[in-house]
Amino acid sequence: MKKLIGFLLKVILCLALLAGFTIILPGYIHYRNTVDEVPVEKAAQIYFDMEDYVPYDVLDEDLVDAVVAVEDQRFFTRRGMDVRALIRAILHNLQAGESIEGGSTISQQIAKNLYYQTIHRTTAVKAAEIFIMIELEEKYSKEDLLALYMNMNYYGDGFWGISQASEGYFGAVPSDLTVAQSAMLAGIPNAPSAYQLSTGSELAVSRQRKVLSRMYEEEYITREEYENALAEDVLSYYLH
Numbered sequence: 001m002k003k004l005i006g007f008l009l010k011v012i013l014c015l016a017l018l019a020g021f022t023i024i025l026p027g028y029i030h031y032r033n034t035v036d037e038v039p040v041e042k043a044a045q046i047y048f049d050m051e052d053y054v055p056y057d058v059l060d061e062d063l064v065d066a067v068v069a070v071e072d073q074r075f076f077t078r079r080g081m082d083v084r085a086l087i088r089a090i091l092h093n094l095q096a097g098e099s100i101e102g103g104s105t106i107s108q109q110i111a112k113n114l115y116y117q118t119i120h121r122t123t124a125v126k127a128a129e130i131f132i133m134i135e136l137e138e139k140y141s142k143e144d145l146l147a148l149y150m151n152m153n154y155y156g157d158g159f160w161g162i163s164q165a166s167e168g169y170f171g172a173v174p175s176d177l178t179v180a181q182s183a184m185l186a187g188i189p190n191a192p193s194a195y196q197l198s199t200g201s202e203l204a205v206s207r208q209r210k211v212l213s214r215m216y217e218e219e220y221i222t223r224e225e226y227e228n229a230l231a232e233d234v235l236s237y238y239l240h
Contacts, residue, residue: 069186069214070210156188157198
């Protein structure tokens, strides 16, 4: 029996290695072809050179906390892919019977935004994103990557980047946002067409409440700050 179990384990290990090889190798080839055509630095520099680019040290602290809380809780403490988040997402998707949650990190989302927004994301492309993510985290600090992420995002209603979104939705600059405003902006890029304030204000508020809840759970804000943010009217500037 022990020999049979040992044999089965070896077979399973070989199959797992084979499956990994059939994904990793095409992914690496796709990655090399992609960055050979457009290097990571060149792709990222387009955003760094934007006239209204907002560097990390100018971003409101509450905004930083809101984005990290809802998108990638271990962003500043982890390097590479968040395996725990990926496993959690798979379990939630299996439980729901459909794809309702992703497991990608902020760095992975940057990789997708830089290269693969408009193409079908095959297994090879998703694997390539991971290689690009690794290169991004080798070349840039976490602070620069978080700022890049916020500046490249689309926030709905024609607003590209955190500067346009802050001014357009709230008449504010990204260095002077309230907790409630920060949570709203952190939630919109997940699905801009659904959460843009002009047509999806109710959904946007629901998403904002989820962000605020995550901020409270992660201890970025106190109970009082959480309740005050829930009570703040963040729609009046844009909708009236």
